[in-house]
Amino acid sequence: MNNQEHQTPHICFYGAGSMAEAIVRGLINRAVAEPQQIAMFNRSNAERLDYLAQTYNVQVGHSAEQKQSMLQRSPILVLAMKPKDAAEALKALGPILHEDQLVVSVIAGLSIPTMQALLGRKQPIARTMPNTSSSIGLGATGIAFSKEVHTDLQQKALSIFEAVGLVTIIAEEKMDILTGISGSGPAYIYYMMEAMITAGVEGGLMAEQARELTVQTVLGAAQMMLQTEEDPANLRKAITSPNGSTQAAIEVFAAAGFTETVKAAVRRCEERSKEMGAAIQESLS
Incomplete structure (x- = not known):
């Protein structure tokens, strides 16, 4: 010691x-x-x-x-x-x-x-x-x-x-539901960031540019929620002009069932957390 x-x-x-x-x-x-x-x-x-x-x-x-x-x-x-x-x-x-x-x-x-x-x-x-x-x-x-x-x-x-x-x-x-939101939540954000970076590179950006822009975008969005204390739906609507480019992107997410997919992922994470906990309890008993 x-x-x-x-x-x-x-x-x-x-x-x-x-x-x-x-x-x-x-x-x-x-x-x-x-x-x-x-x-x-x-x-x-x-x-x-x-x-x-x-x-x-x-x-x-x-x-x-x-x-x-x-x-x-x-x-x-x-x-x-x-x-x-x-x-x-x-x-x-x-x-x-x-x-x-x-x-x-x-x-x-x-x-x-x-x-x-x-x-x-x-x-x-x-x-x-x-x-x-x-x-x-x-x-x-x-x-x-x-x-x-x-x-x-x-x-x-x-x-x-x-x-x-x-x-x-x-x-x-x-x-277990907390695990589905914040425990595993960083992985969900990283998963989306991976896709955004890949899209940027495929669109002609340098890999480092795509990474920096994606990281700053996620950081800025989180800080906007913290500093304004606004509901995320309101912040989204504020930058989604009717018939604009953001609206077009949101429509793609909606058509793919984005909200329901995220909710299902959180619920599955919660469910799996319960399963793993039960297995641990059984192994220790």
Whole structure:
């Protein structure tokens, strides 16, 4: 461990992958936590831990004793391991936790009741679904709380994800539809951007020109919605002149069932999220 070995961490990340790193970067950049207040460890990737320690100056745990000490001393534990590793980790965690430690899960598909059952105790739990834009501080995160999470702990959990973007509190049963909107949503936008760039190149633009124009167009549209607080339908209508070129493009989308296709995609994503969650629950039971 680094030279901050004896400092009690305020938050411990059990799992040290890309999402954990994104959150740590946000916590430090937004001054929500000092580097020495953050601890991280994983199952066995010492090289990854060394990179995180050198890059962010956080505490890292290599030995079993260091890891257990971090888990027992940290008021907040962020579970960021793979779903397949969750059951073993949670069963081992249960006996060493104290009742007011907050467990924050970024594990997809793992419900609060299942986590509490694996822990063997009614631990305060925050279940979250961040998206990949968290890695640049522009994430959208849904968060659901167990009834054991009091107001102070809720605020602590919210501050973690506010450091990497927007956070909204939802009922746990809405986590799958949130996955369909914001969890997987960036992929839908990238998919459309791919098509726009391809169309630009096929129309004679240089690839870099098509990319830059597409990226700026999407960025500008998002900022317009944020700054004007207008309904997207109104913004669309404002630039869609009757019988104009934009109208012609919109008619092509409409003829192809654009709105219904997007809604169907979101619903299928929600459905698949439920299927995956059920499979995880079954495998852990």
